[in-house]
Amino acid sequence: MKLGRALLVVIGLAVAWAVLTVAIWFATGFGSTAFFARMDHPVHLWFSTFTMVLGWVSLGSYLLVTGLILRKMLR
Known part of the structure; x- marks a missing residue:
């Protein structure tokens, strides 16, 4: 029983982490592309490092x- 609940927690946390990470990467990448890359501004390189x-x-x-x-x- 404990193992089943623990597995559900791990799966739930993995999904939440994946959704949050993808949302942050998308938002930051979109921001850097939209505002800096078109102006040939070097700040978009900082955004790439920041997202990594x-x-x-x-x-x-x-x-x-x-x-x-x-x-x-599991204790």
Whole structure:
């Protein structure tokens, strides 16, 4: 029973993380393309780096939160 609930939590968190990450990447990428790339402004390179770092930070946060929740649930 605990394992089933833990699996549902992991799946739910994975879906939430994926949706949030894609939304942030899309919004930031759209913003950098719409406002800076057409003007040949170098700031769009900063946005690309920012989205990459944000992706790794969000993945690390997801893994940390999932690990802590599973540890508590399966104890």
